[in-house]
Amino acid sequence: MSESRVIPTNYVTKPEDLKTSSGRTLRTDEMIINMGPQHPSTHGVLRLEIVVDGEIIVDAIPHIGYLHRCFEKHAEHMTNYQQVIPYVDRMDYVASMNNDLAYALAVERLLKIEVPERVEYIRVIMAELQRIASHLIAVGTFGIDSGAFTPFLYAFRDREFILDLFEMTCGARLLYNYIWVGGVSHDLPPTFIEKAKEFCKYFKPRLVDFNNLLTYNEIFVKRTAKVGVLPRDVAINYACSGPMLRGSGVDWDLRRDDPYSVYHKLHWDVVVGKGEVGAVGDCWDRHIVRMREMEQSVRIIEQALEAIPAGNVQAAIPKRIRPDHGEVYVRTETPRGELGFYVVGDGTASPYRVKARGPAFVNLSVLPEISRGAMLADLVLIVGSIDIVLGEVDR
Amino acid sequence: MTPQEIYDNLKAKFGESILEAKLDALQPWIRVDEHRTKEICVFLHDEPNFRFDYLMCLSGMDYNNGALGAVYHLSSMSHKHKIVLRANCPKENPRIQSVSSVWGTADWHEREAFDMFGIVFDGHPDMRRILCPDDYPGYPLRKDFKVPEFYNGMKVPY
Numbered sequence: 001m002s003e004s005r006v007i008p009t010n011y012v013t014k015p016e017d018l019k020t021s022s023g024r025t026l027r028t029d030e031m032i033i034n035m036g037p038q039h040p041s042t043h044g045v046l047r048l049e050i051v052v053d054g055e056i057i058v059d060a061i062p063h064i065g066y067l068h069r070c071f072e073k074h075a076e077h078m079t080n081y082q083q084v085i086p087y088v089d090r091m092d093y094v095a096s097m098n099n100d101l102a103y104a105l106a107v108e109r110l111l112k113i114e115v116p117e118r119v120e121y122i123r124v125i126m127a128e129l130q131r132i133a134s135h136l137i138a139v140g141t142f143g144i145d146s147g148a149f150t151p152f153l154y155a156f157r158d159r160e161f162i163l164d165l166f167e168m169t170c171g172a173r174l175l176y177n178y179i180w181v182g183g184v185s186h187d188l189p190p191t192f193i194e195k196a197k198e199f200c201k202y203f204k205p206r207l208v209d210f211n212n213l214l215t216y217n218e219i220f221v222k223r224t225a226k227v228g229v230l231p232r233d234v235a236i237n238y239a240c241s242g243p244m245l246r247g248s249g250v251d252w253d254l255r256r257d258d259p260y261s262v263y264h265k266l267h268w269d270v271v272v273g274k275g276e277v278g279a280v281g282d283c284w285d286r287h288i289v290r291m292r293e294m295e296q297s298v299r300i301i302e303q304a305l306e307a308i309p310a311g312n313v314q315a316a317i318p319k320r321i322r323p324d325h326g327e328v329y330v331r332t333e334t335p336r337g338e339l340g341f342y343v344v345g346d347g348t349a350s351p352y353r354v355k356a357r358g359p360a361f362v363n364l365s366v367l368p369e370i371s372r373g374a375m376l377a378d379l380v381l382i383v384g385s386i387d388i389v390l391g392e393v394d395r
Numbered sequence: 396m397t398p399q400e401i402y403d404n405l406k407a408k409f410g411e412s413i414l415e416a417k418l419d420a421l422q423p424w425i426r427v428d429e430h431r432t433k434e435i436c437v438f439l440h441d442e443p444n445f446r447f448d449y450l451m452c453l454s455g456m457d458y459n460n461g462a463l464g465a466v467y468h469l470s471s472m473s474h475k476h477k478i479v480l481r482a483n484c485p486k487e488n489p490r491i492q493s494v495s496s497v498w499g500t501a502d503w504h505e506r507e508a509f510d511m512f513g514i515v516f517d518g519h520p521d522m523r524r525i526l527c528p529d530d531y532p533g534y535p536l537r538k539d540f541k542v543p544e545f546y547n548g549m550k551v552p553y
Binding site for chain 2: 064065068070072073109110234236237238239250252257258326327328329331338340342344353355357361362365366369394395
C-alpha cells in the first residue's frame with residue numbers, strides 16, 4: 001500500500017547555495033521552534049521545544065507541568081481514603097472509570113478485602129465501556145491530527161451512547177466517582193443490561209465503517225505508516241505501556257499478564273501491531289491496536305453482561321477505613337496503559353503517601369527518542385499517536 | 396524467582412551494600428546502599444536469571460524521620476517476577492545514584508522525585524525540575540513543606 005519512504009536524517013545544507021535575491025547568505029544553522037502550550041494538536045497544555053534543521057527534527061524536548069496541581073499532596077491531606085477518588089477521576093479525565101478502578105484495587109489490596117462478585121463484573125463492564133469511549137476520542141482526534149475531520153464526529157456520536165449509559169448509572173457524564181473502595185456507589189439501573197447489549201449490537205458495524213473511513217484510507221496510511229517508529233527494545237526500556245507498547249509488537253497486556261478483577265474468567269485476544277502497512281511500531285500500528293482493542297472490549301462486555309451474578313454492590317467494610325502499616329503497588333491496564341498506584345498506609349484514616357504512575361507521563365517521555373529524524377509536520381501525528389492526556393501527565 | 400532467591404543472590408554478589416530486607420511484607424522489598432544503586436540495577440537488569448527489564452514505577456518518599464528515599468518497583472516481562480528496591484538518604488544531603496542509564500523511563504521519574512522531594516540523583520543527565528516551575532521555592536511533597544506566602548512577589552491567595 002505504501003512505497004518505501006526515505007527520511008533524510010543526514011541532511012546537510014550548503015550555505016553557498018542559499019543566497020537571497022539581494023545576494024545575502026541565508027542563515028542555515030539549527031532553529032528552535034516552540035510548539036504549544038496552546039497548540040491545538042498537543043491535546044492540552046504541553047509545550048514542545050523543537051530543534052529543527054530545515055524540516056528535520058534534531059531534538060524535541062517536552063516541557064510539562066502546566067496542569068500540575070499536586071494530586072499526591074491532596075491525597076495525603078484527605079481525611080479518608082474514599083475522598084481521594086474524586087481527585088483520581090480528574091487525572092485522566094477521559095477515562096475516569098479506569099482511574100477509580102486502579103485506586104480502589106490498590107486500597108482494597110492494602111486492606112486485604114474481597115469485593116462481591118457482582119461488583120467485579122460491574123467494574124469490568126464499566127472499565128471496558130470507558131476503554132471504548134477513550135479510544136474513540138484517541139482515534140477521532142488522531143484523525144484530526146492527520147487532517148481528517150469527519151471521523152472525529154463519527155467517533156463522538158458513538159461515544160455519546162456510552163456516556164448515556166454512564167449517566168443512567170451514576171448521573172455523571174465525564175467524572176463519575178462511581179467505583180469506590182469496597183464496591184460501587186450505585187447498583188446498575190434495571191434497564192442497563194438491555195441498553196448495554198443494544199449498544200454492543202449497534203457498535204460493531206460502526207467499527208467497520210470507521211475502519212473504512214479512516215484506518216485504511218490511503219491518505220491516512222501514507223501519513224502514518226513508517227512515521228514515529230518505536231522499536232521494541234526502546235519501548236520496554238522506556239516502560240511504555242498500553243497501545244504504545246503493543247503497537248511495537250510486544251505481546252503484553254496487564255489484564256492477562258498481571259490479572260485483576262474477573263478478567264481471567266473472560267475470553268479475549270491481546271492485539272499487537274504487526275507492521276501491516278509500514279514498520280512495526282509506527283503510528284499506524286498504534287492506531288490499529290486501538291481500533292482492534294475496541295472490538296475486543298465489546299467481546300468482554302458481551303460476556304460480562306451474560307455472566308453478571310445478582311448480589312450486593314458494597315462489601316461490608318467500615319465507613320472509616322484504617323489500613324495497617326503497609327504499602328502496595330497495584331497496576332491496571334487503562335486505555336493508555338499501565339496505571340499504577342503506590343499507596344502507603346500508616347494506620348491512620350488517610351494515606352501516608354499516594355504515588356500515581358500515569359501511563360501518559362511515562363509514554364510521553366519516549367517522545368524525543370521517536371521524533372528525532374522525523375519531519376516537523378509529522379510530529380503532530382507522533383504526539384497524537386501517543387494519546388496523551390495532560391491531566392494525567394501533570395497530575 | 397522468589398524474593399528470597401533474589402535476596403540471596405544479591406547478598407552473595409553485593410554483600411555489605413544490601414542493607415535490609417522485608418520479605419514477608421505484602422510486596423517484599425530489599426533496601427540497598429544509595430551509592431551503589433546503579434551497579435545493583437545493572438546486575439538485576441542484565442543477569443539472565445533476573446531480567447528486570449521493566450521499571451514500573453520510581454517513587455520518592457519522605458519518611459518523616461530525617462530520611463528521604465526512592466522506591467523502585469521492578470518487574471520482568473519474561474520471568475514475570477517482581478521485586479521492590481529501596482534506597483534511603485539523609486534529608487540534609489539527599490543524594491542517590493541515578494539509574495536512568497539502565498532504564499530510560501527512570502529519567503523522568505527521577506526528575507519528578509527531585510522536583511517533589513529534592514533528592515539529587517548522581518549521574519542523571521538532566522537534573523531539572525519537571526512539574527513545578529524552575530524557580531519554585533521548596534519541595535512540595537516533603538512532609539514539612541509549607542506553601543509559601545509569596546511566589547515571585549505575588550501573594551498566594553490560599
